[in-house]
Amino acid sequence: MLSRGIILKSRPEGTPKPDNFAVEETGLPSLQDGEVLVRNLCMSVDPYMRGRMMDVRSYVPPFQVGKLLEGGAIGEVVESNDSQYKPGDHVESMLGWREAFVSPAGALRKLEKLQQPPSAYLGVLGMPGMTAYAGLLEVGALKEGETVFVSAAAGAVGSLVGQIALQKKCRVIGSAGGPAKTRHLTEELGFHHAIDYRKGDLLKQLREVSGEGLDVYFDNVGGDHLEAAIFCMRPGGRIPLCGMISQYNAIEPPPGPKNLIMAVGMSLTLRGFIVTNFEHLRADFLRDMGTWIESGRV
Amino acid sequence: MLSRGIILKSRPEGTPKPDNFAVEETGLPSLQDGEVLVRNLCMSVDPYMRGRMMDVRSYVPPFQVGKLLEGGAIGEVVESNDSQYKPGDHVESMLGWREAFVSPAGALRKLEKLQQPPSAYLGVLGMPGMTAYAGLLEVGALKEGETVFVSAAAGAVGSLVGQIALQKKCRVIGSAGGPAKTRHLTEELGFHHAIDYRKGDLLKQLREVSGEGLDVYFDNVGGDHLEAAIFCMRPGGRIPLCGMISQYNAIEPPPGPKNLIMAVGMSLTLRGFIVTNFEHLRADFLRDMGTWIESGRV
Numbered sequence A, B: 001m002l003s004r005g006i007i008l009k010s011r012p013e014g015t016p017k018p019d020n021f022a023v024e025e026t027g028l029p030s031l032q033d034g035e036v037l038v039r040n041l042c043m044s045v046d047p048y049m050r051g052r053m054m055d056v057r058s059y060v061p062p063f064q065v066g067k068l069l070e071g072g073a074i075g076e077v078v079e080s081n082d083s084q085y086k087p088g089d090h091v092e093s094m095l096g097w098r099e100a101f102v103s104p105a106g107a108l109r110k111l112e113k114l115q116q117p118p119s120a121y122l123g124v125l126g127m128p129g130m131t132a133y134a135g136l137l138e139v140g141a142l143k144e145g146e147t148v149f150v151s152a153a154a155g156a157v158g159s160l161v162g163q164i165a166l167q168k169k170c171r172v173i174g175s176a177g178g179p180a181k182t183r184h185l186t187e188e189l190g191f192h193h194a195i196d197y198r199k200g201d202l203l204k205q206l207r208e209v210s211g212e213g214l215d216v217y218f219d220n221v222g223g224d225h226l227e228a229a230i231f232c233m234r235p236g237g238r239i240p241l242c243g244m245i246s247q248y249n250a251i252e253p254p255p256g257p258k259n260l261i262m263a264v265g266m267s268l269t270l271r272g273f274i275v276t277n278f279e280h281l282r283a284d285f286l287r288d289m290g291t292w293i294e295s296g297r298v
Helices: A048-052 A118-122 A127-139 A156-167 A179-188 A202-209 A223-232 A275-294 B048-052 B118-122 B127-139 B156-167 B179-188 B202-209 B223-232 B275-294
Strands: A002-008 A021-027 A035-043 A073-080 A090-093 A100-104 A109-111 A147-150 A171-176 A193-196 A214-218 A233-241 A269-272 B002-008 B021-027 B035-043 B073-080 B090-093 B100-104 B109-111 B147-150 B171-176 B193-196 B214-218 B233-241 B269-272
Touching: A035 A090, A035 A118, A073 A100, A073 A118, A090 A118, A127 A156, A127 A214, A127 A233, A127 A275, A147 A156, A156 A171, A156 A214, A156 A275, A171 A179, A171 A202, A179 A193, A193 A202, A202 A223, A214 A223, A223 A233, B035 B090, B035 B118, B073 B100, B073 B118, B090 B118, B127 B156, B127 B214, B127 B233, B127 B275, B147 B156, B156 B171, B156 B214, B156 B275, B171 B179, B171 B202, B179 B193, B193 B202, B202 B223, B214 B223, B223 B233
Parallel strands: A147 A171, A147 A214, A171 A193, A214 A233, A233 A269, B147 B171, B147 B214, B171 B193, B214 B233, B233 B269
Antiparallel strands: A002 A021, A035 A073, A035 A100, A073 A090, A090 A109, A269 B269, B002 B021, B035 B073, B035 B100, B073 B090, B090 B109
């Protein structure tokens, strides 16, 4: 059986270009004991993938030049040599960027009868949902009624952060680029305030809506947003560091926030996290998020 | 009764100069009910005082121009109109920078029979000791056998951080300026490694001694030290932010660490703290530190 996939042809410098990638068709091996043949149905393209294109030490190994890219995907079992899987089962894997693959069963997670379309298990019920849930509630230790600011708020993770915070009766401020996105935040998702960072002077805009100050800033972008948020935090505020999109394409890393010293006097906590360390929350996450989706609140 | 004290004559810009201050002699009022007259025996000059000379919002109000400076002091009661105090009692207060003062009893803390010279209660058994203890063990969540790096390691707080870490069987690295201080760290205090940051290339020096990486970096200085430490942290590392001495005299705040993005992938926690929020640890602190001092280990 043949499968087409996308390989990393060369490591991008700055913004990735099409010729950093190539399509490659390969034959799949026949199944060994304990292996499963999966045809992918959908896959996710996530900001962290930019990091894996660089040859640096991080929490996941870098993509290798000449090899297929990887990433979260939902697929359907076509053939199985493992007793846990049968044709038609839906599975989640990190083997996206390819039409089909053969894998040991241990590298797959089975999705028991789907309640939502497969792509939901890459979004609201998948890694972005889990990231928002764990980052906001566990890393950010959110309490009911607090004030929350989230950047990249129209993105997969950010929009869920805001919606979870709304379930917790919090005041929610989001930032995004452009009026279409900010309108989406306030008019469709119910955020209390939306900031269009392209309008300039992010700090001034944030100060105008942050009232008594921010209890939690969920940071997806770093850079100016992190600095502005630090200026607006309340004593004891928490800043889950989820990603720094503003820097992913940077060739020279930009300086950090010049006001980090305020973390001392204001007793702020900045805590980086990666969602794979929070598997212990998965059952809670699926229960809560399932309830919120069913009730139409997320 | 007359008392001389030091007032803030003008707010310093950059490094404070003598003419930012003046000596003033004032008469003390007679005692009202519940008040105590105290003569100071010793006082402490601490880095955080530089921050209070600026007119900015922080965890303690700024010093006022034309008013006496404040700071930790140990004194002896001379006269008392409060039933809890009698002449000869030793008290701790924030009313340093003056020879004597009249204060409500509620603003004092009584020191029950001194086990050590009064100045110890401003140091190893006082605010610096408590800062090191709470910052390392609670904020830094230090575990036995970990690797700890502390900056300003020859200072009041830093030298105690290192000594407490040694009690916890940790590998201890300190940085200080100049060979006399670094020798003091390794030869007298028993630190495993001492880095002289004046010798240049702090990151290279730190990498050479940090082995498998740092579990805790106790940050007293910010700036280059924080950036170098972030490069050397192990996954899940903790960085108590205690102060940023390198910035206290800065007129323009310097940029933050350009590698803060590593906090995401390495799951680092940076947590600012102020010792006054850790009063719940005081009894443990006095017990543990008392034991270490008596046994000659601190």
